[in-house]
Amino acid sequence: MNLETWFLVIYFIAMVGIGVWTLKIGNKDSEGYLLGGRSLGPAVTALRLQSSSMSGYMFLGAGSLAYTKGYFSLWYAMGDIGGGVLNLSILGRRMRKLSQILGSLTSIEYLEHRYPSPWIRAIAAPVAVFCIFFYVMSQFIAGGRGLEMVTGIPYAWALLIAVGVIVFYTFLGGYLAVAYTDFVQAIIMLIGMVWILIGTMQAVGGWTAGNNAVGEINPNLLTMWGPDGFGSVQWGVIIGAVLVFSIGYMGWPHVNVSHMAMKRPSVARTASMYATGFNLLFIPAPYIVGIMALILLPNLDNPELAVFQVADTVLPNFAVGIVMAGIMAAIMSTADALLLQSGTIASQDLFQRFIKKDMSDSQSVWVSRFTVLILAIIGYIVAVNDPPAVAEVVIFSTTVLGAAFVPVYVAAAWWKKANVPGAISSMVLGTVSSVVWQLTGLVDVTGVDPMGIGIVCSTLALILVSLATQKSHPVPAHVVAALKETDKIGAIPAHMLTGQNDALAAQVPKDA
């Protein structure tokens, strides 16, 4: 095994060791304690979050887009930088309050509580699982490719190992899910990414010199209009690129559920500041590295490996191993969170809701496990034969989720007239339009991105259908009351609001 692989192995053993040790010392509440953010504060909270948001996309997808399209790829980064703060500012507090009043435990259940109808769950759950599956698969591919590059093991085997480790982590990951590992991972990746960026800049002789050299290859790569120049620009695609990771992000169920869990909005708010700050530095980094890779590694047959190969070139051996390990860990934790989410959706929102209502708890866990295994197997089969590009898959799944869910989540908290038929048609049209647009290749013909089309269709559907069916399907009284309660928050003086227990909203008697 080469040196890098040794470091990879050592890193993993160390992480497992930390996890087991922490378990043994009986730190049972460590996750709860640290999630509360009391001793860590917003800066560290934001740092921990970075490790889960940096995943295979950043290291493979972004680099490959940059390598093939030059500065055009930065449009994706432009949206991504603001995604977090946008999400929090629009959904965060209202969703939290509304979900408290409605008593929802999951974000899909929240949708059904807000738009009472079993159809909502019947549509939302499969769409969510479908998109999560694709995103997870992208992480598999990233893990497999990464392992293949570092260790030299053939892709099919590397993929198998990556999938195996991810599934194993999902089953036993709880033992490892201590804040320490998240924090350490975040530091390693941040240091790694900065180191790669600095190393790259040194290797090309500075940013300006690097840009000049890239310009020699093809001056259009320096523009934001794509390698074929301004004449080929498709504004619809550019708009879609910006929207995907800014707005599309609000459609991810496992992201939105965090609003519901937010015990300390003030920490979330401050963390969003730190997060934007970090994002400014770290989101563009892999794109820049990918662009510079055009000079350092002009003949890459797989652009997805641009960032990795550059790292291999500019970093000392031991650093490559550690950084790779940090990346693999990030991939694992992202994939694991998503797999768990899909398992829960399958068992709670689908199986238990529609098929077997009196499902016992152990059955519920088994459905989750089974779902995870099935998704892993299918994911492996698809990924091993003809793996699609990581970037494509991530963008596709975020697009569909965004088109399907963003309007209904936003309207849930902000628009009292959004009703069940509106929500149903919004989700259906959003999903169908974005998927069809993508699969039939209409992007090239019309110059409009599936994200743009999807969002427009689903938003229009929500508005038009809700207004048209206000009389026949009015929003239920208790939902309207809950929305009114949610609105109230602005009007109450802060000093009175301090420490208010929102759950009491559901205990107010009629004659109060």
Add this chain to the structure above:
Amino acid sequence: MFGLPAATVAIIFGIPAIWVIYTLVFVYLSRGWKAEDVAEDKLTAGGSGPTTSAPGHRSEPENGGMA
């Protein structure tokens, strides 16, 4: 500047600047959020009353870039 065309520089510095401004505006407008923090002693959940539940998922508030 930096060997890049003016349009590129304008965009890759301009749009992030917009986000920074947005974040600052948001932070200013949401300065009352502290009022909604669950009170310190509720977090220990050792009080004498019913404890509010947490949703049953490992929920990590993702404020950073998603992908």
Add this chain to the structure above:
Amino acid sequence: MREQPGPGADRREEPSDQTTGAAQPAGVTEPALRLTPHITDAEALAVFARKLPGAQAEVRQVIHPFWRTVLSARTRGIFGRSRKKSLSSGAAGAGAGSGPGVGQRMNVLVNAYSGKGFIADFEPIGTPVDAAVWDAALEASDQAGPRPSLFEVSRTARSLVPTKVLKTVKLGMGITLDEAAPPRGILKPNWIVTGANEKFAATILVDGLDSSHYIVRVEKLEQD
């Protein structure tokens, strides 16, 4: 009763094979337990005074209907080893300490209106009252909420308990829940405090068990 069917109604209308639990959002048939408040009326007034300094206020007690179930939770690792899993401090505060592997007993209260569940880290103590009192409390509540059926109450409780127990473990650990007692009606006392000082007039709901508060309405009085 309600003109708009909520999610509870939809579930009832689906062809369902549920045999357990009432098909209606149930009233109780046995005496319900009316909890003794942990917070006195004086303390509720004090909470109000902190929010509205120098205010004149009146306080009265109200009761809200909840369902109470008792669940006991046992965990086992995926490889069959039984774990002495201590629960997080919330439930452990009841003094049960480290789970002996036999089962951690947890009282779960579910709001009869909204269906939202809470784990109570105290043993409910109170006086038994007639079922009619519980039914009346249900009528008196503000919102035409989904009013879960008994079946849904059990289900909420069962999904709530694992979140406490399984906080750090995911699919690798199995959990067995036993319902030690079926859902029974219970009445939670709260205080409604209404008053005003020169600046504001407000009505505040104070939780009768843990003194947390909720602002029902507030009105600014001073002209400026």
